[in-house]
Amino acid sequence: MKKRIAVYPGSFDPVTFGHLDIIGRAAKIFDHVIVSVFVHSGKKHLFSVEERVEMLRRALKGRKNVSVDCFEGLLVDYVKKKKTDVVIRGLRAISDLEYEFQIAAVNRTLYRHIETVFFMPRVRYSYLSSSVVRDIAHFKGDVSKLVPPCVVKAIKAGRDK
Numbered sequence: 001m002k003k004r005i006a007v008y009p010g011s012f013d014p015v016t017f018g019h020l021d022i023i024g025r026a027a028k029i030f031d032h033v034i035v036s037v038f039v040h041s042g043k044k045h046l047f048s049v050e051e052r053v054e055m056l057r058r059a060l061k062g063r064k065n066v067s068v069d070c071f072e073g074l075l076v077d078y079v080k081k082k083k084t085d086v087v088i089r090g091l092r093a094i095s096d097l098e099y100e101f102q103i104a105a106v107n108r109t110l111y112r113h114i115e116t117v118f119f120m121p122r123v124r125y126s127y128l129s130s131s132v133v134r135d136i137a138h139f140k141g142d143v144s145k146l147v148p149p150c151v152v153k154a155i156k157a158g159r160d161k
């Protein structure tokens with residue numbers, strides 16, 4: 001039987017418990033989940049692509065059907081290259097819907113076979129975003145309830161530089 005592969009794209013700057021919640025749910029339904037960091041040179045990031053990939057790898061260590069990658073360019077081209085047509089996205093509050101709806105519709109215009117599958121995180125993570133983590137980190141707050149230990153460590157290391 002054909003393997004059901006899905007791509008979960010995002011900035012993951014940095015990965016949070018919200019992202020990990022979505023990955024866990026997707027990994028139960030798909031045979032393989034490729035978590036892929038989107039390389040966007042025009043956007044300012046807290047962590048480099050390499051750092052974000054490394055943190056995801058650490059946070060997902062031991063998960064047999066999840067791999068971590070990065071990509072540049074159009075998502076539809078990347079998805080085709082990975083021989084799938086399924087994209088995973090997370091939906092937090094209603095506020096995510098308009099943006100996600102637009103991206104999903106545009107991707108479908110570019111590649112009619114693409115399907116975007118949305119997962120809802122547990123309620124406690126539905127208000128969590130990477131930007132909230134970056135803001136708290138900026139003011140030296142405690143992010144240990146929001147991100148995995150490898151990210152807490154990386155934030156501390158960045159601060160001590």
Ligand code: ADP
Nearest residue numbers: 009010011012018019089090091121125128129
């Ligand atoms: P992007 O810049 O592509 O939005 P993010 O890393 O911010 O990248 O998010 C990637 C995906 O994960 C998006 O679909 C986003 O809605 C979802 N996501 C982010 N944080 C959470 C969370 N706390 N719960 C559920 N989904 C989330």
